[in-house]
Amino acid sequence: MTVSSSRTGAGDPRRAPRRRGLALEQAILRAALDELLEGGYANLTIDRVAARAGTNKSAVYRRWPHRAALAVAAYRGIAVTEDLPDSGDLRTDALALLRAAAERIASSHGEVLRILATEIPGEPELLREARDQLTEAGTRRWLTVLGRAVENGQARPEALTPRIATVALDLLRHEYLVRDVPIIPDSTLTEIVDTIYLPLVRTHGDTGTSSWH
Structure with a gap:
């Protein structure tokens, strides 16, 4: 919409x-x-x-x-509708997902999220519904990408859980909603993926293609 x-x-x-x-x-x-x-x-x-x-x-x-x-x-009505990345490389796809989420946060989508998160605490049931909708949409996307990585050996099967799959997205939301960073730099996105997300989901001994040092 x-x-x-x-x-x-x-x-x-x-x-x-x-x-x-x-x-x-x-x-x-x-x-x-x-x-x-x-x-x-x-x-x-x-x-x-x-x-x-x-x-x-x-x-x-x-x-x-x-x-x-x-x-x-x-x-x-402004839920995510864009296609999922499918490059065959987990790091590439995770960064693409996180960058797309950061772009949404910088748009009117993110502003509406901020308004709902900060201005309807007096409506706990509706606030929970809004958060559930946001979480459900994000969880499906990240589980799909991580599931592909499990199938091709780039991630361990035990990592295929909603909490682990969405940890990068949760950290992004923390930057925006808790730390109040409206425009999140790409260096932060890269750091989240390379130092937290990939080490958490990779198979043991797999260092992947990370460029973060």
């Missing part, structure tokens, strides 16, 4: 083109993302989202019972 800053359809929803089903849902989610990016969660209201989407409040409430649920759904 792309984030648009326009207010097409804002104003009287009765004058906007009538939309139904998926088209209306996507318009509402785009409006919610725009509102989150412009004003944060504190200023997110169903009224503002409905006006921006060119619809009425009842159309929003039929799908999401409150603004926290809407905010999480909006975040879900």
